[in-house]
Amino acid sequence: MMPTPVILLKEGTDSSQGIPQLVSNITACQVIAEAVRTTLGPRGMDKLIVDGRGKATISNDGATILKLLDVVHPAAKTLVDIAKSQDAEVGDGTTSVTLLAAEFLKQVKPYVEEGLHPQIIIRAFRTATQLAVNKIKEIAVTVKKEDKVEQRKLLEKCAMTALSSKLISQQKAFFAKMVVDAVIMLDDLLQLKMIGIKKVQGGALEESQLVAGVAFKKTFSYAGFEMQPKKYNNPMIALLNVELELKAEKDNAEIRVHTVEACGGSIQTSVNALSADVLGHCQVFEETQIGGERYNFFTGCPKAKTCTIILRGGAEQFMEETERSLHDAIMIVRRAIKNDSVVAGGGAIEMELSKYLRDYSRTIPGKQQLLIGAYAKALEIIPRQLCDNAGFDATNILNKLRARHAQGGLWYGVDINNEDIADNFEAFVWEPAMVRINALTAASEAACLIVSVDETIKNPRSTVEAPPAAGRGRGRGRPH
């Protein structure tokens, strides 16, 4: 009798389990974090990524890099997911969230190897996160919304902090102002798509401009347009969904929506029955030359709730990265408008939370103490990485920071410019509290998820989509 092995699952199914599997998952996540580690902070470096189609992208945005990396490892994919989630929720801090998650895992790895039950780790992490989030809420500084000047200052600071880690950090003051102007122009819903970003190659970064209204590349004109005047004052605008011909054809929808928002008309699908109330209105309509392109401008609109940022710059990749950076900054400003509490960046808040949790951990007995301590230690990765990227002696600076926080220096963080520590709240390195809260929650959720897995079962990929049955039947019925 032949003792054949029992085949339970489909052939080719791959399964691995146990502690080694868990440790290998953690290792995989650390590899991912390694890829974005050096991009953190003002002194972070950018990455050049060439994708499958040979398109080059330069970026230091964690989410963008991870997306382009095309990770296949199932556990490591989780990190990509949280970066995406941070991108969706707040728009910035994607590198931090990946780093934090990877560091959490790194800190618990020895405990896992020693055989500590993962559920205990998860429990401790959830407690720690809850405590940390409450602490952030407690110490965050609220800026009054009523005071427009104050609020504007807050927004600009937040935008500047977000931009300082980007490629365009040299022009951060210039762009911070532009971003805040753009966001303030929007209505209460703060729809992101109402800010258009157009890129025109050539010129310098400083030549970028914000248009309080709509600007778009002149698309198409009928013969005889040369004769038309290039500038109208106080025009009435009819917005048509159809061409001014009998033949119906679709127009560029995006521009239309923008123009409607700006000029206060409504879109007309028919040329019949045009009345005054559906016509839009703006002060100036103008056609000008920007770089190599002709641009149409609608400016001075009475009900402007939309705006367009025209970016200038050299290389295409450079402008794309600028656009991503501005996107981050815009998201941060929107967040800051919705939640007006801020914390100090530059590792200050992490150091404070780390201290708080360490102190807390000493008051509780059992394994939780070690684990919350590990969590506290993991938080230090942010200032540490900031120092590493700037080429500072991280150990030295961290010691200084720990000492200062122990003495009650709430907002002390890394001072990138002077290789020292400084009160980052005074230095106006501000971030919306929301960003940090979300980063911590997402990172710890991801870490818990990865720690809770002890088995991976991989089914073989089903073969190329089975051909449709009908087609095959027909083929077979054919006489040969």
Add this chain to the structure above:
Amino acid sequence: MALHVPKAPGFAQMLKEGAKHFSGLEEAVYRNIQACKELAQTTRTAYGPNGMNKMVINHLEKLFVTNDAATILRELEVQHPAAKMIVMASHMQEQEVGDGTNFVLVFAGALLELAEELLRIGLSVSEVIEGYEIACRKAHEILPDLVCCSAKNLRDIDEYSSLLHTSVMSKQYGNEAFLAKLIAQACVSIFPDSGHFNVDNIRVCKILGSGIHSSSVLHGMVFKKETEGDVTSVKDAKIAVYSCPFDGMITETKGTVLIKTAEELMNFSKGEENLMDAQVKAIADSGANVIVTGGKVADMALHYANKYNIMLVRLNSKWDLRRLCKTVGATALPRLTTPVLKEMGHCDSVYLSEVGDTQVVVFKHEKEDGAISTIVLRGSTDNLMDDIERAVDDGVNTFKVLTRDKRLVPGGGATEIELAKQITSYGETCPGLEQYAIKKFAEAFEAIPRALAENSGVKANEVISKLYAVHQEGNKNVGFDIEAEVPAVKDMLEAGILDTYLGKYWAIKLATNAAITVLRVDQIIMAKPAGGPKPPSGKKDWDDDQND
């Protein structure tokens, strides 16, 4: 005909070449048991609050991170015929109760494992089966005596959320209090007076970003959609629902219009516009300020909807449309006719909102009287949210089970140990050979607290002996204490760890049936897989087919 290979004599001779055939204890029964044991082993580590998650990557390369046995099995594509039976039993449990699928697997696995021992010491298969059947009947007799309490008020959110703890806990340990409360809120608010509770009326909407604790419940529905027109918010909405596209009517038959002059052409299109205008105006005049359509929206129609300040939402799914009708109390109209008051739905507010960076349309009831409520789940990864959704699913199903039968039994292995104790003593009173099988059946119950203890990293034998000791003293409700880090026991009724009576009842029944079915098999005959022609490997042939 070249060489004819003579076939082996016996049964195989009668079959086509390529068919597989196994028979007898060694070849069939033990192998089947082996397969089921292996399967149970996989899901066993996922049992209970301290169970571990599994990462399952299915054949479409989709990743699942879960400890829900039903999901793991569904994606695993179990191939072994005997193991499939156990999987079916667990599916049945999923359909019948919606929770406790892992219990079925672990218990059936344990029953089979012990059956193997019995067979090896020389019992016949039929004796084992008979013993198991007797024991199962006995278990069902005992079970009602173990009921420790029952749900009192079906409309008390606090009471319910504490009852849901156990089922949510086994999926999302640590978040159970928060999630149970959400689920209880959602369930209680839509629980109709008639007592007929439909699981489908609790919707889940997953939106990436933030954390679990930002999840919320709202009465009404949430769709991940944008509005079509300019109007983004309507208070006190009158909703007209159309299952057809929001567009001009097109005649069923082909017609030809002969146009002779330019004027006629203009009048033709103008006529169409006017008709549309009149139609939308009529809808607006009827009082409707929100239109929901199941089909596409014509530009022209959209224009007039904007003109008359009507909010326009497009839903692609027919089911979504049907559910919405139910929520707002509307009738879906198949044609673009003017709705009468009765056909229109009502909702306190309809608005476009942004959650994370996702645009959602919310149909909201202020009062808790809607027919449908939605749980908006937030989470940092898709996998996590999928898993929470499964936990919510289990919670909602538990609610449903409770609406059918309010009785509860203690969890945490307390019920199992008590059953084991009583069945063992019953077994001793039986004279025949089935006594062995009955006692083994009782022993199989130990697998549950054993799995709980092992998954928590606690010595299982110590826990079980402690449990027996306490139960011997008559404390029926004492079970394994998950929270303690040493082998410890506590009163489950006081701790609020309760399982539904129906869940246990069906789980025991289904697991026993599955085990018995597997045991009954003594021959496996597998025909040669028909397969048919292999999917074309080269591209050439296929293209030929396509071309002619």
